[in-house]
Amino acid sequence: MPKMKTKSGAAKRFTVRAGGTVKRSQAFKRHILTKKTTKSKRQLRGAVNVHFSDVASVRAMMPYA
Numbered sequence: 001m002p003k004m005k006t007k008s009g010a011a012k013r014f015t016v017r018a019g020g021t022v023k024r025s026q027a028f029k030r031h032i033l034t035k036k037t038t039k040s041k042r043q044l045r046g047a048v049n050v051h052f053s054d055v056a057s058v059r060a061m062m063p064y065a
Contacts, residue, residue, distance in 0.1 A: 010061035014050065022050040022058050 015023045026044040033041060050058055059065070 004063045006064060007061040010058060011065075014058050014062065014065075016059075016062070016065040022055055023047045024050050 013024060017023055025047055029044040
């Protein structure tokens with residue numbers, strides 16, 4: 001059987017942590033930042049976990065992660 005391919009878009013967006021949780025970056029912080037408040041931009045910093053209902057689909061896109 002051939003090897004399964006990782007979806008390259010998912011590989012750029014997600015990383016699997018040692019405990020098995022999937023890390024993602026926050027959305028809405030790329031452009032049009034002048035109209036967003038400083039508080040909202042500050043709260044978009046850092047990484048968060050993928051919701052547990054979406055973890056199965058992310059793992060299907062990244063079979064070797």
